[in-house]
Amino acid sequence: MSPIAPLAKFLANFLIPILKDNPTTTSITSIPKFIENIHNLPPSPNSTMISFDVVNMYPSLPHHLIIDNTIEFLALNNIPPDISSKIISLVKLSLQYNIFSFNSNFYRQAKGSSMGSPLSSPLAEIRCIDDIFCVSNSNKIDSIFTQLKSIHNDIDFTIETENNNTLPFLDVLILKTQNQYTTEIYHKPNSTPDYIHFSSYSPLSHKINTVKTLSKRIYTHCSTQLSKDTETQFLINKLTSNGYLKNYIKTLL
Numbered sequence: 001m002s003p004i005a006p007l008a009k010f011l012a013n014f015l016i017p018i019l020k021d022n023p024t025t026t027s028i029t030s031i032p033k034f035i036e037n038i039h040n041l042p043p044s045p046n047s048t049m050i051s052f053d054v055v056n057m058y059p060s061l062p063h064h065l066i067i068d069n070t071i072e073f074l075a076l077n078n079i080p081p082d083i084s085s086k087i088i089s090l091v092k093l094s095l096q097y098n099i100f101s102f103n104s105n106f107y108r109q110a111k112g113s114s115m116g117s118p119l120s121s122p123l124a125e126i127r128c129i130d131d132i133f134c135v136s137n138s139n140k141i142d143s144i145f146t147q148l149k150s151i152h153n154d155i156d157f158t159i160e161t162e163n164n165n166t167l168p169f170l171d172v173l174i175l176k177t178q179n180q181y182t183t184e185i186y187h188k189p190n191s192t193p194d195y196i197h198f199s200s201y202s203p204l205s206h207k208i209n210t211v212k213t214l215s216k217r218i219y220t221h222c223s224t225q226l227s228k229d230t231e232t233q234f235l236i237n238k239l240t241s242n243g244y245l246k247n248y249i250k251t252l253l
Contacts, residue, residue, distance in 0.1 A: 004094050008119035011090055015122040018077050027129060031170060032220045034133075038174060038181045039223060041135065049162040049176060050141060051169050052132040052148060058120045059112035060154050061128065063095050066113070069127035094119060111154065133169045172221055184227040185217060198243035211239065211252040 020029070028034040054060070070091055074084040098109040098117075113120040124130065136144060141161065148157050160167065165176040173186040187193075196202050196210050214235055222228040232253065239249050 003099060004097050005117070007090060007094050008117045011087065011094060012118040012122050014087065015119075015126070018073075018079075019122055019125055022077055027125070031172060034170075035172060035183050035221065035223070038172075038183060041181055043176050043178065043181060044135075046137055046139075047135050048138045048141060049167040049174060050134050050136060050144070051160045051167060052134075052145070053158045053160075054128070054130050055156040055158060056112075057124055057128065057130045057155075058115055058117075059109070060156070061112045061124060062152065062154055063092075063111065065152065066095065066123050066126075067092060070123065073126045091119075091123070131170060133167075133174075171217075182223045182227075183221055184223075185221045185231050193238055195239065195242050198245075207244075208252060211244070211249060214239075215253045 028037070067088065071084070071088055074087060079087070095113065098114050100107055100109065100114065113123055134144070141159075145157065145159050162174075162176065167174050167176075168186040171186050173184045175182045175184065195214075196207055198207060215232075218228055218231045218235065222231055235253075236246060236249055240246055
């Protein structure tokens with residue numbers, strides 16, 4: 001365990017409630033909320049769906065950018081100056097002494113925050129967005145991408161544009177029609193979902209929750225009856241191949 005792990009946990013517990021109480025208008029707190037926003041978005045002529053993704057965001061963020069963003073964030077949320085200054089000092093300490101071991105050697109991470117640290121996510125969420133979905137005129141895509149890549153030399157982006165009026169974003173497949181956006185569950189190409197086998201030595205509650213969680217996603221992600229029926233059959237087939245009885249599955253769907 002990193003020597004600053006307890007400090008990282010303390011800071012995360014301080015920042016996360018503030019982030020939850022003060023969400024930005026450009027960020028989402030859940031996939032269902034994102035889907036709701038998509039369904040309320042009317043397609044416009046010549047519009048194109050685009051997604052941007054930050055490459056290795058946590059290790060790429062410069063320390064000075066993290067600190068500046070955190071100072072501004074605490075001020076905007078009316079954190080008293082004496083408390084704010086102490087939090088900033090602790091954030092600097094956690095970034096400066098981010099130490100890890102590899103092949104029996106110890107290293108100090110000079111840039112960004114560490115993967116797996118409870119503090120990395122809230123520090124990034126303060127002003128940075130990892131996965132970005134937007135709809136823009138087709139002729140503006142290149143300029144938007146260029147502007148994003150110019151934010152900082154250490155921060156790089158990938159881009160994906162819609163193909164045949166569809167675009168995957170996180171675990172959602174967005175489909176554009178003339179009048180509306182619809183959604184389905186996105187399955188990565190060549191993916192082979194492995195679930196807890198029913199005969200495995202795991203608590204029955206875990207197996208029940210597996211079925212319920214996967215079935216709930218059908219109703220949150222699929223906006224048409226056809227996609228719901230298709231995903232339900234897909235799920236039944238996958239679960240039966242993992243030892244679940246069809247009658248048992250249907251009682252949980």
